[in-house]
């Protein structure tokens with residue numbers, strides 16, 4: 001049997017994503033020992049009870065010195081605190097990666113705490129659900145899904161290659177991207193859709209009593225899809241918006257202009273404008289489905 005990619009992996013934050021990766025690493029034999037470092041006693045207890053990790057602690061001194069790979073899976077707003085907590089304990093040659101939905105802010109907040117000889121390879125799996133916590137994770141989450149990596153210029157290529165091998169080992173396809181570009185792309189494909197879902201479900205919730213009950217009773221599939229997205233973790237998404245501020249505000253500006261244009265067309269009965277727009281968007285959906293099947 002070939003030797004595993006890493007001896008010891010430490011997952012900082014053993015929630016949905018951290019625990020899914022831990023399960024996948026175990027399933028594919030990519031590491032010998034898995035440790036969870038999490039501030040939540042509930043998450044640590046659940047991760048141990050589910051045998052997702054071999055050891056769980058809230059003390060960096062008990063986890064970081066032996067870790068060859070550290071995966072940060074905490075909300076992105078915790079990155080600076082995580083860096084300050086683990087910085088003094090990192091061993092030379094250790095590799096750090098993360099799964100945060102935002103990349104520039106994570107790089108900004110983590111790098112000052114890292115000693116020489118440690119390589120940070122930022123990452124983001126384009127896979128997830130509206131659930132959180134270690135109970136919600138599953139080993140197959142990343143299979144056939146994109147993993148974006150945004151390595152820093154001049155970083156140790158061997159470390160980057162090992163992180164690429166990790167994600168390929170759990171079934172992902174890997175794409176290398178500039179972190180600034182990542183944040184712009186994800187602002188439109190993921191962050192704005194979540195903001196729209198939070199808004200529409202909030203608007204429905206603010207309707208007068210009887211209307212609100214009817215929204216729940218007669219909820220058509222369109223609204224139901226939004227409620228799934230709007231059930232996503234409030235802390236995680238607060239942090240995404242606060243840490244991808246510029247890119248989200250830029251795309252939101254364009255979105256509100258486009259929405260106002262559609263509003264005008266409805267007001268002035270411009271059916272052909274509406275039909276043209278809806279025909280274009282239908283083609284995008286078909287292109288996405290075709291690309292997946294290819």
Ligand SMILES: NC(=O)C1=CN([C@@H]2O[C@H](COP(=O)(O)OP(=O)(O)OC[C@H]3O[C@@H](n4cnc5c(N)ncnc54)[C@H](O)[C@@H]3O)[C@@H](O)[C@H]2O)C=CC1
Pocket residue numbers: 012013014015016017018037038039040043073074075076078081082099100101102124125126127128129130131132133134233236240
């Ligand atoms: N939920 C999703 O669908 C996806 C989430 N992500 C990213 O993955 C990261 C984790 O998200 P989830 O797993 O969904 O969250 P989660 O809420 O399921 O888990 C986060 C865990 O981090 C722990 N934590 C918080 N602060 C900490 C700290 N300072 N030190 C140690 N542990 C700490 C929490 O106790 C919790 O157990 C986020 O950065 C998010 O942007 C990326 C792709 C998909």
Ligand SMILES: O=C(O)C(=O)Cc1ccc(O)cc1
Pocket residue numbers: 100101125126127128129130190229
């Ligand atoms: O559940 C969904 O539809 C998602 O969009 C999951 C998701 C959430 C955040 C990410 O950064 C990546 C994927």
